[in-house]
Amino acid sequence: MNQLTPFQSNFLPPNLADPRLKRRDYRMVIDGQSRDAASGDVVVRTSPGHLGKEVGAWPAASSDDVKSAIAAARTAFDHGPWPRMSGGERSALMHRVAELILRNVDELALIECLEVGKPIAQARGEIGFCAELWRYAAGQAQGLTGDTHNAIGENRLGLVLREPVGVVGIITPWNFPFIIASERVPWAIGAGCTVVVKPSEFTSGTTIRMAELAMEAGIPPGVFNVVTGYGPVAGQVLAEDDRVDMVAFTGSVRVGTRLAEIAARTVKRVGLELGGKGPQVVFDDADLDAAADGIAYGVYHNGGQCCISGSRLIVQNGIRDALLARLLEISRRVKFGDPLNEATRFGPMISAAHCDKVAGHVQKGMDEGAEVLLGGGAIAQDLGFYHSPTVFGRVNPDMSIAQEEIFGPVLSVLGFDTADQAVALANGTDFGLSASVWSRDLERAIQTTRRIRAGRCWINSVIDGTPEMPIGGYKRSGLGRELGKYGFDEYCQFKSLHMTLGSAPRWFA
Numbered sequence: 001m002n003q004l005t006p007f008q009s010n011f012l013p014p015n016l017a018d019p020r021l022k023r024r025d026y027r028m029v030i031d032g033q034s035r036d037a038a039s040g041d042v043v044v045r046t047s048p049g050h051l052g053k054e055v056g057a058w059p060a061a062s063s064d065d066v067k068s069a070i071a072a073a074r075t076a077f078d079h080g081p082w083p084r085m086s087g088g089e090r091s092a093l094m095h096r097v098a099e100l101i102l103r104n105v106d107e108l109a110l111i112e113c114l115e116v117g118k119p120i121a122q123a124r125g126e127i128g129f130c131a132e133l134w135r136y137a138a139g140q141a142q143g144l145t146g147d148t149h150n151a152i153g154e155n156r157l158g159l160v161l162r163e164p165v166g167v168v169g170i171i172t173p174w175n176f177p178f179i180i181a182s183e184r185v186p187w188a189i190g191a192g193c194t195v196v197v198k199p200s201e202f203t204s205g206t207t208i209r210m211a212e213l214a215m216e217a218g219i220p221p222g223v224f225n226v227v228t229g230y231g232p233v234a235g236q237v238l239a240e241d242d243r244v245d246m247v248a249f250t251g252s253v254r255v256g257t258r259l260a261e262i263a264a265r266t267v268k269r270v271g272l273e274l275g276g277k278g279p280q281v282v283f284d285d286a287d288l289d290a291a292a293d294g295i296a297y298g299v300y301h302n303g304g305q306c307c308i309s310g311s312r313l314i315v316q317n318g319i320r321d322a323l324l325a326r327l328l329e330i331s332r333r334v335k336f337g338d339p340l341n342e343a344t345r346f347g348p349m350i351s352a353a354h355c356d357k358v359a360g361h362v363q364k365g366m367d368e369g370a371e372v373l374l375g376g377g378a379i380a381q382d383l384g385f386y387h388s389p390t391v392f393g394r395v396n397p398d399m400s401i402a403q404e405e406i407f408g409p410v411l412s413v414l415g416f417d418t419a420d421q422a423v424a425l426a427n428g429t430d431f432g433l434s435a436s437v438w439s440r441d442l443e444r445a446i447q448t449t450r451r452i453r454a455g456r457c458w459i460n461s462v463i464d465g466t467p468e469m470p471i472g473g474y475k476r477s478g479l480g481r482e483l484g485k486y487g488f489d490e491y492c493q494f495k496s497l498h499m500t501l502g503s504a505p506r507w508f509a
Contacts, residue, residue, distance in 0.1 A: 012337030012344055014050045014383050020110060020340060021050055026058040026204065028065070028228055029211040031072035032221025037061050043201050043229060048117040049339045049348040049384040055114040058204045061229035066196070066237040069225040073167045073194040074243045076222025083164050083192040087142040094138035094186060096217035097210075101131040104213065108206050112178055113339045115203040117347040117384070118302055120340055130182035133483075136467035137186030144191065144488055155504070159497040164192030165269060166245030168491060169238030171231070171259070172207065173251045174200035174350055175305045175407075180250050181207050183471070183482050188248070189223055191491040196225045196244070198235045202350055204228040231255065242266045246491070249273075250307075253430075253476050260479075271480035271490050273307065273473060275405040276433030279426035280310040280462065281448060283419075284319045286438040290460065292326035295411070298436065298462035300334060300389055303346040304409040305354075307477075308434035310462050312402060314425045317415040324373070324393070324413065331374050331389045336409075346409060348385040349378075355385040358408030365392050365401035370412070397428050405431070419444065423451045432474030436462045455481070 023044075027034035037059035045056040059065070077083055082090070101108065109123040116123070149158030168188045172180045177199050188195050199207040204226075211226045227234050239247050239262040246269040249256050256272045263270045280298055282291050298310025315323055339347035349355035359378050366372060375390035387408055395402050395412040402412045416422040426435055435454040439445040442459070449457040455472040458464055465471065465483075472481040480490050 010333055010335045011380065011386070012335055012341045013380065014338035015340065016050050016053065016383070018050070018340050021047060021053045021055060021114070023054040024056050024111065024205060026056065026208045026228070028059050028061065028069070029208060029215065029224070029226045030065075030069045031076075031225065032215055034212075035059070035065075037065050037229070043204070045115055045202060045205075047114050047384070048350055049337075049386075051382065051384050056111070056205045058208065058228040061227045061234045063233060063237045065229075066198070066227050066234050067241065069196045069227045070167065070169075070238070070241050070243050072222040073196050073225055076220065077164070077167050077194040080194075080220055080222055082189070082194060082220050082223045085192075087144055090190060090192070091138045091142040093218050094134055094141060094190060097186075097214050097219070098131045098134035098138065100213040100217055101127060101134060101210075104209070108178060108209060111205040111209065112203075115205050116174065116177065117339050117350060119344040119347055121342050121344075122302070126176070126179050130178050133179075133182040133467050134186045137190045140485060140488065141190035146494070155501045157499045157501060159499070161495040161497055163493045163495055165491050165493050166193060167243060168193045168195045169244045169247045170195055170197045171235050171238065171247065171249045171251065172197065172199050174202040175302060175307075177203040178206040178210065181210055184248050185210070185224065187482065187487040188491045189219070191488050193491050194223045194225075196227060196238060198227050198231075198238060201228065201230050235259070236262065239263045239268065240265075244268060246271065248490070256478070271482070272478040273433075273471070273482065274476060274478045275431055276307045276309065276473070276477055277312060277403065277405055277429045277431040278308055278310045278434040278436070278454075279312045279314050279452070280436040281422045281426055281438065282313065282315045282319070282323060283422075283437075283439040283441070283444060284316040285440045286319070287440065287460070288319065288323050288326055291438040292323060292330055294436070294438070294460070294462045295327055296330045296334065299411040300331075300336070300346050300409045301463055303336075303349060303387070305350060305407050306463070308456060308463055309407075310434070310436055311406060311411060313411055313413045314416055314422055315413065316422070317417055320413075320415050328374055328391060331391060334389055336389065337380075337386065349387055349408060350385070352385055354407070355381075355387055358387050358406055358410065361401060361404065361406045361408070362390055362410060365395075365399060365412070368399045368401070370395050370399060370401060373413075375409075397425055403429055419448060423448060426452045430476040433477035434458075
């Protein structure tokens with residue numbers, strides 16, 4: 001569908017002559033130095049929202065390039081100063097990184113906007129939030145503790161020592177490259193680890209800039225390395241190489257499962273944040289205006305290209321029509337299109353292939369008998385990879401659009417009568433990453449979230465978070481927790497130290 005239907009008059013066409021559409025060339029960061037790929041090959045990125053406009057280029061690393069970065073991280077961990085610094089020393093340098101991020105907000109936001117296609121206003125807010133992530137992790141790095149056991153015997157004392165896990169390979173996706181790197185790197189290096197980060201081949205610019213800012217802040221060489229290129233070449237090596245102690249991956253279930261299988265060969269620790277199919281449960285006592293606004297935000301934020309997207313609306317049947325009327329009215333007015341336009345609420349899909357994939361899910365939903373209440377296809381494909389806001393009614397729980405992660409601005413609506421039915425529907429997928437409950441009855445809302453198997457839940461909000469609160473998944477949505485004080489445990493080993501005081505009893509006299 002290339003023609004704009006009436007409700008899509010709120011589409012904001014991209015300006016292909018915008019002077020900000022400039023190519024930026026980057027180099028990898030390995031052992032504190034900027035490096036090209038040994039082969040000289042590069043990946044060129046075109047803006048998904050401005051068809052044909054090149055906005056970035058970075059090295060296409062080979063496995064040897066990645067191994068060089070791993071060697072640098074290994075040497076920095078085994079022999080460098082970083083793991084041996086006090087928490088206060090590490091904290092001071094990490095605070096400087098946060099300051100430099102804030103000082104460069106506009107530059108970083110523009111890069112993120114052009115490479116990802118997210119609205120410039122959203123990108124600006126995300127970069128600011130990332131400085132907050134770094135600040136929080138910096139503060140916690142100075143206060144990391146172990147434990148003591150003083151009641152295990154008159155002549156015995158026990159200590160639990162917290163130690164960094166070692167070299168961490170961090171593989172990040174294309175949808176939130178700066179945020180997701182900022183949710184991992186500060187916690188890993190704050191614990192005393194060294195890292196090799198492999199961002200998506202689509203969106204590597206801001207991660208490289210983050211590592212460059214870390215160097216500027218005084219983070220020692222080899223602590224924060226970035227390699228760029230394609231996953232099967234660059235990313236897989238991090239899971240294979242036995243010099244890497246842990247792999248943290250954010251992305252699809254398919255790739256995460258594969259990396260976990262590879263990492264198991266060397267008994268490597270794995271942290272996974274994978275897919276989601278977030279339910280938004282709305283009870284009949286909810287504030288319908290607030291719920292409609294939140295539901296729209298939950299499904300259209302970042303064009304639905306968000307693992308915690310609220311892509312399933314589970315609404316009590318008595319208010320279904322009233323809520324849908326409000327939601328559809330918002331959906332018809334939402335401004336989407338040019339990511340460089342300050343008024344844009346969501347931009348393009350990440351690539352032509354992904355836009356086709358989203359359209360394929362929509363078509364499958366129609367083929368299975370779901371009713372298209374709004375939208376239904378890609379638009380303005382001569383300008384960028386844009387997809388219209390889409391809402392499905394008459395959805396059955398076993399339909400593909402109710403089960404599979406679409407990763408686009410597509411909402412599936414299901415009805416319920418009782419709280420038990422709502423919980424069953426919310427838990428009725430393989431995923432368990434996030435969930436929202438909308439109700440004025442706090443007891444009902446809390447009891448419902450307690451029964452939903454998801455790692456991140458909201459009451460009367462959606463896609464909310466702070467550095468203090470842990471994130472992670474249930475079921476096939478992943479393993480482990482990031483952020484908060486629990487996030488440091490992911491990147492630490494705990495050693496038991498038993499001490500005998502005085503003369504111990506002799507076993508062999």
